[in-house]
Amino acid sequence: MSFDDLPVGVEESAPEQTKPESSQVVFDSIIGYDDVKRLFRMSLSSQMPVHILLVGPPASAKTLFMLECMKLERSFFTLGSHSTKSGMIDYLFDKRPRYLIIDEIEHMPMKDQTALLSLMETGIIAEAKFQKTRNTQLKTWVFATSNGTDRMLTPLLSRFVVLHFKQYSFDNFQEICTHLLGRDGVPADIAAAISEAVWTKLKSKDIRDCVKIGRLAKSLQDVDWIAQTLSNYKKQK
Ligand SMILES: Nc1ncnc2c1ncn2[C@@H]1O[C@H](COP(=O)(O)OP(=O)(O)O)[C@@H](O)[C@H]1O
Numbered sequence: 001m002s003f004d005d006l007p008v009g010v011e012e013s014a015p016e017q018t019k020p021e022s023s024q025v026v027f028d029s030i031i032g033y034d035d036v037k038r039l040f041r042m043s044l045s046s047q048m049p050v051h052i053l054l055v056g057p058p059a060s061a062k063t064l065f066m067l068e069c070m071k072l073e074r075s076f077f078t079l080g081s082h083s084t085k086s087g088m089i090d091y092l093f094d095k096r097p098r099y100l101i102i103d104e105i106e107h108m109p110m111k112d113q114t115a116l117l118s119l120m121e122t123g124i125i126a127e128a129k130f131q132k133t134r135n136t137q138l139k140t141w142v143f144a145t146s147n148g149t150d151r152m153l154t155p156l157l158s159r160f161v162v163l164h165f166k167q168y169s170f171d172n173f174q175e176i177c178t179h180l181l182g183r184d185g186v187p188a189d190i191a192a193a194i195s196e197a198v199w200t201k202l203k204s205k206d207i208r209d210c211v212k213i214g215r216l217a218k219s220l221q222d223v224d225w226i227a228q229t230l231s232n233y234k235k236q237k
């Protein structure tokens, strides 16, 4: 059944508010990923929902994409680990969100994942509670992230356009770090030294570690000293 083909008696979606322009979301907090940003914009300007799932290692900007999507009108953000079926379904009935944003969907219990199947395929949500049933139809885009796909239902996966993010190379890592710290006023030479120390000395691929050191260090000597100190207190393997 298509969204244009509503059965008699099913309430139609809430009247559209001013249609969110895809240009409203510019993803300007995210460095790089121009192709992914373009795909999101294409999805947002599609007549029919196109759901997108970002899969990838930690600190690869997946949550940043979700935060950008939260800027859209009528968006609803939920963490896979915090969702409860009734909570999410109540919300869908009450607020009729146009964009459902689920961070770390792999932590969503299987029964909640099942509830999404119909929403994503037909827009229909139905619930049987206290011998009463209620159903409605929504036009909702689902954007989600996951660290892996093992804990996800195969039929759910197949409803998404799935993009697998790769671990950053050192060059990507350094470029993002320099851009990001530059926004906070950290000079390029210090930012470059930080990214090198984090990658080689601390053996971390998490840009958050660069951000922390960027806030502490005022000089190249500081960078060396902080990296050495953090390395001295690193968890022993
Ligand atoms: N491409 C990027 N552009 C800007 N910041 C980034 C990028 N990749 C990683 N970061 C930094 O890394 C942090 C972690 O990103 P996040 O979206 O939370 O990762 P994930 O959800 O994939 O674990 C961000 O807060 C940001 O500081």
Ligand SMILES: [Mg+2]
Pocket (backbone or CB within 6 Å): 062, 063, 103, 145
């Ligand atoms: Mg995340």
